[in-house]
Amino acid sequence: MANANNETPCCIGDRLEYGSMGRAVKVGGVDMYVATPKTPTKKGVVVYIDIFGWEMPNTRYMVDMIANNGYVAILPDAFEGAEPWSADKDRSTFDEWRKTKDPNKIHPVTDAAVGYLQQEFGVEQLGCVGFCWGGRAVHACLVDRTDFKCGVACYGIGNKEDEKLGLLNAPGLFIFGDNDPVIPLDQVKTLKTELKKSCKVDNHVSVYEGMGHGFVHRKKEENDKDAAAIDGARLEMLKWLEKYM
Numbered sequence: 001m002a003n004a005n006n007e008t009p010c011c012i013g014d015r016l017e018y019g020s021m022g023r024a025v026k027v028g029g030v031d032m033y034v035a036t037p038k039t040p041t042k043k044g045v046v047v048y049i050d051i052f053g054w055e056m057p058n059t060r061y062m063v064d065m066i067a068n069n070g071y072v073a074i075l076p077d078a079f080e081g082a083e084p085w086s087a088d089k090d091r092s093t094f095d096e097w098r099k100t101k102d103p104n105k106i107h108p109v110t111d112a113a114v115g116y117l118q119q120e121f122g123v124e125q126l127g128c129v130g131f132c133w134g135g136r137a138v139h140a141c142l143v144d145r146t147d148f149k150c151g152v153a154c155y156g157i158g159n160k161e162d163e164k165l166g167l168l169n170a171p172g173l174f175i176f177g178d179n180d181p182v183i184p185l186d187q188v189k190t191l192k193t194e195l196k197k198s199c200k201v202d203n204h205v206s207v208y209e210g211m212g213h214g215f216v217h218r219k220k221e222e223n224d225k226d227a228a229a230i231d232g233a234r235l236e237m238l239k240w241l242e243k244y245m
Contacts, residue, residue: 020060022067028112033060033075035067036121043245044072044123046113046141046148048106048134050214051098053077053084058217059131066129069238071245072121076113078106078137103136104158110141125149125245129237130156131217132182135174142168150244152237154216155180160187166194171202173240175233177211204240208233 022035033054047063050056054077066073079101085094110128117123128151130138135156142151143164150171157174158165176188188207195203208215208229216234221227 020057021064022060022073025116027076027116030080030109030112031077032113032116033063034116035060035064035073037067037070037072039070041070041072042122042124043070043127044074044114044117044121044125045127045129045241046110046117047073047075048103048128048130048137049075049078049084050132050134050218051085051101052087053079056084059134062129062131062217065234066238066241069241071127071241072117072123074113074117076109078103078109078134080109101133103133103156104140104144106137106140107144110145114147127151127241127245129241130154132156132214139172139174142170142172145169150240152240154233154237155183155213157183157187157191160190165191166196166198168195168199168201168203171240171244172199173203173236174205175216175236176205176207177213177215177229178207178209179211180213182213202244206233206236 022033025032025034031054045066049059054075063073063075085097114126126148128138128141128148131154135153136158138151138153139156139158141148146169148170152173154175176183178185192205210225211229215229219230221230
């Protein structure tokens, strides 16, 4: 579920066996995972979860990657203690599950994460990154907020009927695969059209050939083509953050 027009869960893909380098904290009653770079910084990135929750090792790996590249990175439990989706759940119950998980209502959790970054680390510049459900949360933040300098949404997109779809307040990078059954290319085309028509800030839409849903953080590098796409998208994400922060 990475767009508002799809009511089916995405496949988990490849689950990484990964420990993590950060630590868990609780901020305003919300669990969060925080990773810090070796060198102190005033730059922070809020990372948004996919439907599999804040303890998913793949997403924590991405948080650590961002931290290793010079940012304080924080991953809040956007579901605020509610049970995330899991691969063994009955798919017929997904629609009811998702009704209580609205990425457009991410702002109270975001405020808590941002406040923690500012108070504990003195963060002055903020960016956001999200995957799947979290990509939609990034899109919502770029449209509704003004405290982020930039954002990267990986295979996440808002409702194609939303009149604010292209009205970003900060530079946004959108990453998709062209073989994604969750976000078909016609919806990517709609996003491009709306950005071109309405957006007043820098933006870019990247579509990776042959890649399906979740490839940036939930796919193992099984061959050279996979590795090139995965590494390329991750590097593109990091360069976007570096460009605007």
